[in-house]
Amino acid sequence: MRRVSNADIARILAEIGQYLAMQSEAFKPRAYEKAAAAISELDHEVSEMYARGKLKALEEIPSVGASIAEKIEELIRTGKSEYHRELAKKTPVDLGTLSRIEGLGPKSIKKLYDELGVRNMKELERAARAGKISKLEGFGKKSEDNILKSIESLKRWGNRFALDLALQESRVIAERLRSLPGVERVVVAGSLRRRKETIGDIDVLVVAKEAGRVMDFFVHAPDAVRVYAHGETKSAIKLSSGLDVDLRVVPEESFGAALNYFTGSKEHNVALRQIALRKGYKLNEYGLYKGKKQIAGRIEEELYRALGMDYIEPEMREDMGEIQLAQKHQLPELVGYRDLMGDLQVQTNWTDGSHSIEAMARAAAEAGLSYIAITDHTKRLAMTGGLDEKRVLAQISEIDRVNKKLRGKIRVLKGSECDILKDGTLDLSDSVLAKLDVVGASVHSHFNLSRADQTKRISRAMENPHADILFHPTGRIINRRSAYDADMDELIRVAKKTGTVMEIDALPDRLDLKDEHVRKCVEAGVKLTIDSDAHSPQHFHVLEYGIAQARRGFATRGDVINAWPIEKMQTFLK
Numbered sequence: 001m002r003r004v005s006n007a008d009i010a011r012i013l014a015e016i017g018q019y020l021a022m023q024s025e026a027f028k029p030r031a032y033e034k035a036a037a038a039i040s041e042l043d044h045e046v047s048e049m050y051a052r053g054k055l056k057a058l059e060e061i062p063s064v065g066a067s068i069a070e071k072i073e074e075l076i077r078t079g080k081s082e083y084h085r086e087l088a089k090k091t092p093v094d095l096g097t098l099s100r101i102e103g104l105g106p107k108s109i110k111k112l113y114d115e116l117g118v119r120n121m122k123e124l125e126r127a128a129r130a131g132k133i134s135k136l137e138g139f140g141k142k143s144e145d146n147i148l149k150s151i152e153s154l155k156r157w158g159n160r161f162a163l164d165l166a167l168q169e170s171r172v173i174a175e176r177l178r179s180l181p182g183v184e185r186v187v188v189a190g191s192l193r194r195r196k197e198t199i200g201d202i203d204v205l206v207v208a209k210e211a212g213r214v215m216d217f218f219v220h221a222p223d224a225v226r227v228y229a230h231g232e233t234k235s236a237i238k239l240s241s242g243l244d245v246d247l248r249v250v251p252e253e254s255f256g257a258a259l260n261y262f263t264g265s266k267e268h269n270v271a272l273r274q275i276a277l278r279k280g281y282k283l284n285e286y287g288l289y290k291g292k293k294q295i296a297g298r299i300e301e302e303l304y305r306a307l308g309m310d311y312i313e314p315e316m317r318e319d320m321g322e323i324q325l326a327q328k329h330q331l332p333e334l335v336g337y338r339d340l341m342g343d344l345q346v347q348t349n350w351t352d353g354s355h356s357i358e359a360m361a362r363a364a365a366e367a368g369l370s371y372i373a374i375t376d377h378t379k380r381l382a383m384t385g386g387l388d389e390k391r392v393l394a395q396i397s398e399i400d401r402v403n404k405k406l407r408g409k410i411r412v413l414k415g416s417e418c419d420i421l422k423d424g425t426l427d428l429s430d431s432v433l434a435k436l437d438v439v440g441a442s443v444h445s446h447f448n449l450s451r452a453d454q455t456k457r458i459s460r461a462m463e464n465p466h467a468d469i470l471f472h473p474t475g476r477i478i479n480r481r482s483a484y485d486a487d488m489d490e491l492i493r494v495a496k497k498t499g500t501v502m503e504i505d506a507l508p509d510r511l512d513l514k515d516e517h518v519r520k521c522v523e524a525g526v527k528l529t530i531d532s533d534a535h536s537p538q539h540f541h542v543l544e545y546g547i548a549q550a551r552r553g554f555a556t557r558g559d560v561i562n563a564w565p566i567e568k569m570q571t572f573l574k
């Protein structure tokens with residue numbers, strides 16, 4: 001029997017939630033959705049927890065009660081869920097794909113199936129192009145256009161995976177390989193090591209005594225659903241999540257060269273190889289050679305040194321100028337994965353977060369942070385219960401109370417994720433904004449303005465003397481929604497002029513700013529903040545992805561204001 005992964009369990013539970021929502025069930029959909037979210041954030045494998053502690057262990061998972069625990073048990077024991085199967089029979093649609101279309105929730109997916117027989121993306125596109133969707137009650141021309149746009153953008157993104165999913169999967173695989181006797185080294189290479197925002201496939205390198213045994217073990221991985229290749233030095237499988245994994249066993253003396261080669265990027269490799277040639281050497285995945293003699297290759301550092309340059313961190317290896325900087329010994333010292341001291345975007349149950357201010361503050365302290373800003377939504381975002389001026393003032397008093405209680409543990413700053421209205425003004429009065437420590441301004445509406453209007457609107461918001469940070473500046477959601485049309489170079493100029501900080505929202509489906517924008521900010525001297533956008537206590541770990549994005553944009557600690565002590569950070573704000 002193949003072991004069910006956490007990702008599988010989370011997916012099935014989330015789908016049950018969606019099917020139940022189609023039946024207009026009241027509370028159950030949310031319960032399944034929450035359980036699915038909790039499971040996808042666990043550090044341990046649920047099937048192992050079950051093997052040790054049976055149903056009791058399952059019920060200890062946050063948001064998992066007795067009835068959901070039984071569904072999970074069935075999944076672990078049989079690989080299937082009868083409940084899921086029965087629900088799916090009623091509305092046999094490709095939920096995984098259809099729910100990636102922006103604006104399509106369970107109810108509308110059901111309606112499209114009931115009325116037009118739409119089961120998958122192809123049928124959805126056909127119905128939209130034929131103008132059938134706009135005629136349905138509750139849809140209209142605008143939603144039909146949005147569906148077509150969303151299908152286009154999904155096609156454009158192609159079959160690439162989110163960084164967090166790929167990173168988690170790769171860590172499980174690496175851990176399993178490390179547990180094998182005779183395995184000396186396991187490293188994840190490829191775009192994952194470079195922390196690209198989306199990942200095509202996972203590349204793993206191993207140094208081991210008996211390659212054959214490692215390969216056997218690998219192709220029989222519990223969540224392998226397909227074996228593409230099973231060789232002595234290279235094997236490849238597909239995981240149940242849809243991700244492909246390449247595994248290569250390499251000789252110890254070539255490990256650095258292989259790691260360098262398979263980390264890429266391809267463009268970086270090509271540039272290195274040319275430098276090697278110019279020096280009269282040959283560079284390949286086995287080493288750096290002068291004639292037949294290997295002069296470097298055991299470790300990467302040695303390779304770069306022999307080529308006359310400083311070691312280049314993987315996140316920079318895109319042949320975007322890093323090689324020239326390394327030759328001149330002028331590489332920036334990148335912000336480190338342990339450098340963040342604070343987090344300037346955190347939501348609570350005052351709006352759409354799940355926990356209290358105090359619970360979020362305690363979780364942040366637990367995650368090693370020494371300050372956070374509470375930035376709940378404002379009134380225009382009505383669906384989140386956005387705060388009006390009166391509620392913001394009430395929240396300020398509550399934060400004072402929490403600060404007294406948690407003195408010495410963490411500092412909580414008063415903030416807001418304040419909506420930018422259509423005309424570029426902010427959603428709270430200046431007198432209330434003035435009482436806050438940190439104001440993040442963000443766009444949550446009117447995504448379709450013209451480029452000129454959108455740029456003007458956001459610039460105007462940044463010109464507000466209270467707007468400290470522009471939150472998620474492009475608004476893109478990876479694999480779902482393109483950035484709104486605005487002139488980023490102009491926004492960076494306005495940020496510089498007004499002293500506005502640009503945010504890297506670390507949520508793995510946002511990672512907004514993009515790496516190239518980070519680079520432009522760094523070059524322009526515009527400061528950055530890396531925020532979790534946490535909506536629950538388990539979310540602070542996503543900061544890792546934001547840091548990766550900052551490093552891909554060559555940011556140093558000096559560029560990132562929440563890598564600074566609180567006093568210095570606060571003096572910098574407007």
Ligand code: DGT
Nearest residue numbers: 190191199200201203261262263264265266269270
């Ligand atoms: P991905 O998987 O699309 O997210 O991106 P990568 O960079 O992981 O690409 P992948 O998996 O095709 O190959 C892993 C690394 O192997 C790549 O970063 C560089 C190296 N590599 C692959 N093909 C070539 C090639 O044709 N020439 C050179 N120089 N390097 C290559």
Ligand code: CA
Nearest residue numbers: 190191201202
């Ligand atoms: Ca790859």
Ligand code: CA
Nearest residue numbers: 201202203246
């Ligand atoms: Ca690959």
Ligand code: ZN
Nearest residue numbers: 417442471472
């Ligand atoms: Zn937001």
